[in-house]
Amino acid sequence: MLSLAGTRKLTLFLPSVGRMREEEIERLRGVVRDCVTKHLYTSAIFFADKVAAFTNDPADIYMQAQALFLGRHYRRAFHLLNASKIVLRDLQFRYLAAKCLEELKEWDQCLSMLGEAKVDEDGNVVMYLDKDCEDHEINISSAICFLRGKAYEALENRAQARLWYKAAIKADPLCYEALECLIQNHMLTCEEESKLISSLQFGSEDGWLSSFYSCLIKKYEKENVVEAKFRDLENESCKSDQSDPSFMRTLKSNTDLLACKAEYYHQCGEYQKCFELTSVLLEKDPFHLKSTLVHLAAAMELGHSNELYLMAFNLVKDYPQKALSWYAVGCYYYCIKKYDVSRRYFSKATSLDATFPPAWIGYGNAYAAQEEGDQAMSAYRTAARLFPGCHLPALYIGMECMRTHSYKLAEQFFMQAKETCPSDPLVCNELGVVAYHMQEYKKAVWWFEKTLVLIPNSLSEMWEPTVVNLAHAYRKLKMYREAISYYEKALVLSTRSLSTYAGLAYTYHLQDDYSTAITYYHKALWLKPDDQFCTEMLSWALVDESRRGVDHILEQQ
Template sequence: MNLERLRKRVRQYLDQQQYQSALFWADKVASLSHEEPQDIYWLAQCLYLTAQYHRAAHALRSRKLDKLYEACRYLAARCHYAAKEHQQALDILDMEEPINKRLFEKYLKDESGLKDPSNDWEMSQSSIKSSICLLRGKIYDALDNRALATYSYKEALKLDAYCFEAFDLLTSHHMLTAQEEKELLESLPLGKLCTEEQELLRFLFENKLKKYNKPSETVLPESVDGLQENLDVVVSLAERHYYNCDFKMCYKLTSVVMEKDPFHANCLPVHIGTLVELNKANELFYLSHKLVDLYPSNPVSWFAVGCYYLMVGHKNEHARRYLSKATTLEKTYGPAWVAYGHSFAVESEHDQAMAAYFTAAQLMKGCHLPMLYIGLEYGLTNNSKLAERFFGQALSIAPEDPFVMHEVGVVAFQNGEWKTAEKWFLDALEKIKAIGNEVTVDKWEPLLNNLGHVCRKLKKYAEALDYHRQALVLIPQNASTYSAIGYIHSLMGNFENAVDYFHTALGLRRDDTFSVTMLGHCIEMYIGDSEAYIAKTESLSSGTLKTLSWYLNSATKPCGFG
């Protein structure tokens, strides 16, 4: 009986995904070989692939193979992990061998010159140990122990630099800060583990890490020429455009990827986010329904549906239902928690919004967005001290992010620190111009208006007018901007222009109390009323200040990105 030929047939059926046939022959080979360890191992593999997890674990553990061979220990633990028995899986992985057994095995190996049995099973010791660390990380993740999960993923990567799954889990789940990512990359012994592909690995890892960098044409080393069209590389470039607020270019790139691979896992979250930013509701509706039909157990499908209902407005209850389903399928799915927070934030449910954002912050240690949104919520509840603290944390993670700079400026404005506010607003504006040459995204309209407000406070009236006019280019029909321009004209004594702008503001928003009040006083001044309402400076009477309280708390106060 040629057992080697039957063993090859088992592997052949595994390669052809005929798992039942492979299981049948693996069972017979194990009996014919009188239960040789490698045949029991392949029998357990077949049982695992046919989702018979407890049978597979029993086949290994009843013969004590999990205590003798690393590969068997890993497979037994993986069976319990697949059956969602996380603590049992962890117990198997953390099981220590008796010291006398290890010394005895070392003696036998030295005496006989035997090599490690796992090498005979087409696996090296380093790859098995890396797989064990990766699985341990996943188990800790499932047990909500992010610190130990992060450590385990790092160890997996150090043992096997090709273990991209560990690297992807660390980066895509935002488990590391930018500095920690850089330190991890420098600590990997790429030259030692993979001399030939060192340049390739370094390029792929660095390309994945630079999501906050300014997008540029992908420069490839000569040794990896041809990767510029690789979809993962294109998605990384699209992600950089997304984080730099160039949503049109991001959409262009993600659309190319989606055309070639309609369900590209890494591209889908970026593409969905871009559809939301560009308000492409119909396209998102079609995509989300297609995803739910094809991948109902994937959290990104329900995330897409939740984002659609958030985008169309007045459907926040529906959005929460679907986003909650996404977090149930994968409780560590950070983007769904952030969107879940948004669904409460738009209804001014600050406590519930912050609870969701705090969950996202715990899951996405290396992402600044949850901190930014927590700060926004504290700002909206007039808790500027806590808002400042969280904006500071967001700034430490993403020091180049103009959204964060803007919000730090808003807090400074609210504290009456006009010079500090101006500095932060101007820094944010410089970053935006560096990213996209010109400010053309309507998201930046609040920043331009806020620059106008702070310049008015500093009595730089000409500059203030210029910023408000730039804001009008981005959003032409904003009543608050027209009333702010009218207010500056009134401070400059240009009452005729002020009257025109207040009229325009009232045409856009009839219930604008500030514009009504100011229009009346400007008309009085224009026709030469002896009682001066507006003095040479911005000194206002107590009655005026009371009348303007609504305006100072809305139109002239810095706008946030809620």
């Protein structure tokens, strides 16, 4: 039992605690914030718990929950927030509680915590209005819409996920993650992407961001249009901070921006240019994964197996749990034509991340390379279902149908690909090939000419087959002058094409210009001495030329 003197000491002590409490609590709040910045989460949790116990203030309870979340104590953080009576009245409390459920993979509960809401086809939603956020803050409504999208995607409801991601970026254009999900997961068609970007309400100082976003989406416009976009972005950067010219220089050499340019080069078929740019980017930032993916694609097209091996080795070492790493391994084996092995690694990539488009395409291509059509079609169909905004699965399905001579069915899939991406010249080229095989030569000419119009930059060797195909179609229509013109254009692009020399020789042969035909048959046979068509037609041309010579002698007599 305390003596009277002890009681007096206790009585004297208590008021001093009361006088010091606010000052001490504010100091402890500062300690919590400092622990978080130094990533000392256990210390942050310890002191935040004491602050919340002293004050029972909602702001301090939220700070404690934040510390628990950062320390990966998701269940405890959710319990703390859920026990708070304010959780259903305050959006920030509700959002953090839902984030905890996201980390716990309890997606249905996550959606339930966020509450009931509806969104229309354009991504418009009337909810979570928060007009008081600062210019440097992302609207809480946007963050909540984005979290809804992630939850629906995890539940494999990709249609709803797409709508909520659109709602997130429309609620606040600064929510870049939502746009990234829409673009990388191919949730929107080319037209839908452009429409979405044009509908965003950017701030007065965010002109550069609008230009940047327009560079991120699919780039099938003409070269001068795309280059103008990049120039506009650099100009906007200069305008946004004229007092600091270094900002413009920094953005011009920004890795994300240069990765966009590399993507554009790859889409244009400028694989060497793309490879050189991504090589520079990866020297600057070896772990920039977007550049890495484009670099792998360019190396595949160029057949750089050694580069693919080194990239795959480093990726597996640094990121063993990422789909990109095993996709790189699959690319290496595909490049050296070990298709069975490549399939295993593409499959492993899809098992790690079912929403990684390149792995599904690679998986189908590996089957197609060995003419295992059913398995290839299965992989392409899965890709088409998962990535409705990507036209490549439908394009490859059409190619498989063409391989089995199902031309009408192939045409249907090519038209489907064209609806998704109207500006890809490769789709028009394949439609031309189908029309040619169905002996619809006028239609083939129309598609091949449209292909040449849609090619974003000047003609390169990549498009030489299209020029030859157009020449073949003109020859079938007996428009020999036009056919010869396009064969000669093809020779400017490549001088090692058997099809070009054979086609040119046959066209001259049909015009009874036997000597010129013989010259081109010889050039074709120089490239492939055992070509049956050229060998046979050369014999006929020689006979025809000798007969003409005999007839000429007889006429003179």
